[in-house]
Amino acid sequence: MQYLMSVIDDTGNLATPEEDASINVFNDRLQAEGHWVFAGGLGSPDAATVIDNRGGEAIVTDGPFVETKEYLAGFWIIEAPDLDVALTLAAEGSKACNRKIEVRPFL
Amino acid sequence: MRDPAVDVRAAIIRxxxxxxxxxxxxxxxxxxxxxxxxxxxxxxxxxxxxRWPADGPPPNPGAWLTITANRKAIDRIRRENKRDDKQKQAQMGYDDGPPEPLGAIEDERLRLVFICCHPALAMDARVALTLRMVGGLTVPEIARAFLVQATTMERRITRAKAKIKAARIPYRVPSADDLPARVSGVLAVLFLVFNEGYLAGSPDADPLRHDLTTEAIRLTRLIRALLPHDGEVAGLLALMLLIEARRPARVSADGELVSLDEQDRAVWDPELIAEGHRLVRERLAAAAAGAAPGRYQILAAINAVHTSARDIRDTDWSQVRALYDQLVAVDPSPVIALNRAVAVAELDGPQAALADIEHLEDDLTGYHAYHAARADLLRRLGRAEESRAAYDRAIELAGNTAESASLTRRRDQLG
Known part of the structure; x- marks a missing residue:
């Protein structure tokens, strides 16, 4: 079973060196224990572009698809047998990156 | 002669x-x-x-129901024609033998309780799911008890079940590390169910809300049987029993809420009190042996002191205050500090109690019981005008008619 762990940020700041260091420790652990699938940090919502090609002509819009105070700053995709394991990992991930985390199952 | 229809109905309820x-x-x-x-x-x-009215109840109702329910489940799976669902096929093939003997699956119910009370579910979903899956209440019954539309309740339960499935919330008893936190989550659900039935207490509320206290006690007894060594489970059960014991005295004939000091203690239920006291003694012995009591055990002990007094004047207030001091250490919430002040008023007088609660104003300004307690202390100090204003505020904020009737009478007695 795979889960998406979304990192929710409202600070507008990049991770500090300390946060980066503890994220690396957490990532190593995910890999060592076989939970690691993929992870990445994202550029700020200001760098986002929305494209809509449903109508035949691709319409390009500057900025994120929705303006919110809280935004997605990064994510992990993990492999876990059930939600309890995923929540335990998310709790550690939240501590490591010092941000809130949303856990959501893949279909 | 006994009416066989009554016997069958009793057998089904049992x-x-x-x-x-x-x-x-x-x-x-x-x-x-x-x-x-x-x-x-x-x-x-x-x-x-x-079928039972026609055929008579089967000799072993549990086995009959197990076989019937298993058949119904298999029928549904076949009906839905889920032959492509390999997982279900595997489970059916794996476990298609005769039903397990009933005693051997005792802790299955514990798994059920933990999945219904999982922290990833919203509190109202946990309550609804627990009452449905563990308590066996119907969806319309649960909806009535919580004063929402049956369709709303149905959606809440459906959504919770869908989340359990989609997010794969596991069907198991939590590990030893997680157990205390998860048990305390279960107890919070049961106490919420109990309070929902208890706090309404008004004559125009649906009588099923009274059934909620009974149901909460029944479910807590079940948890107690499944986790006999958990002190907080025993504490919560004792607390519920000792509160429930006073129910006959809580509302007067004309529908007014009667406070503890004015209750007719002769109508308290002696059996529930005896059972509650037994549990509290068991926990006191454990505490003497070094087990630190949690909040339910301390609350139960406070209620045991109250229910030990034949008259309000016999109440051991220093014991009550000492227990509240313990409780404040475990749970430093303003509501607990407010309740502690009641004991302080009895021991050190209303002036001291008033001084203790004044600083709670910011936290409790929207809580009727704060203003009611303050009104009572001001009345005892002879500060009638301030007392009247505090009663007015309490009445404005009180949630149900029985409570506001009692507060109105007290205010009008100020003269």
Missing amino acids: AHHEEWARLVAALTRRFGDLDIAEEAVAEAFAAAVE
Whole structure:
């Protein structure tokens, strides 16, 4: 079973060196224990572009698809047998990156 | 002569109480799906209601219901023609033998309780799911008790079941590390159910809200049987019993809420009190042996002091205050500090108690009990005008008619 762990940020700041260091420790652990699938940090919502090609002509819009105070700053995709394991990992991930985390199952 | 129809109805009610949770738990285990389990068990009871009056109750109702519910579940799975669903096929092939003997699956119900009270579910979803899956209440019953539309309640339960499935919330008893936190989550659900039934207490509220206190006690007894060594489970059960024991005295004939100091203690239920006191003594012995009591155990002990006094004047207030001091250390909430002040007023007088609660104003300004307590202290100090204003505020904020009737009378007695 795979889960998406979304990192929710409202600070507008990049991770500090300390946060980066503890994220690396957490990532190593995910890999060592076989939970690691993929992870990445994202550029700020200001760098986002929305494209809509449903109508035949691709319409390009500057900025994120929705303006919110809280935004997605990064994510992990993990492999876990059930939600309890995923929540335990998310709790550690939240501590490591010092941000809130949303856990959501893949279909 | 006994009426056989009455006997059959009694047999069905008894089987419902004794077997519902066990059946839902066993079928969830076997078919890996709460939804299938719930529906199959409900259908098995519907079949009992149809067949037992004609055939008579079977010699072993639990076995009859187990076989019937298993058949209903298999029927549904076949009906849905889920032959492509390899997982279900595997489970059916794996466990298609005769039903397990009923005693051997005792802790299945514990899994069921933990999945219904999982912290990833919203509190109202946990309450609804627990009452449905473990308590066996119908969706319209639960909806009535919580004063929402049946369709709203149905959606809440459906959504919770869907989340359990989609997010794969596991069907198991938590590990030893997680157990205390998870048990305390279960107890919070049960106490919320109890309070929902208890706090309404008004004569125009649906009588089922009284059934909620009974149901909460029944479910807490079940948890107690499943986790006999957990002190907080014993504490919560004792607390509920000692509060429930006073119910006959809580509302007067004309529908007014009667406070503890004015209750007719002769109508308190002696059996519930005796059982509650037994549990409290058991926990006091454990505490003497070094087990630190949690908040439910301390609250139960406070209620044990109150229910030990034949008259309000016999109340051991220094004991009450000492217990509140312990409680504040475990749970430093303003509501607890407010309740502690009641004991302080008895020991050190209303002036001291008033000084203790004044600083709670910011936190409790929207809480009727704060203003009611303050009004009472001001009245005892002869500060009638301020007391009247505090009663007015309390009445404005009070949630139900029985409570506001009592507050109005006290205010009008100020003269």
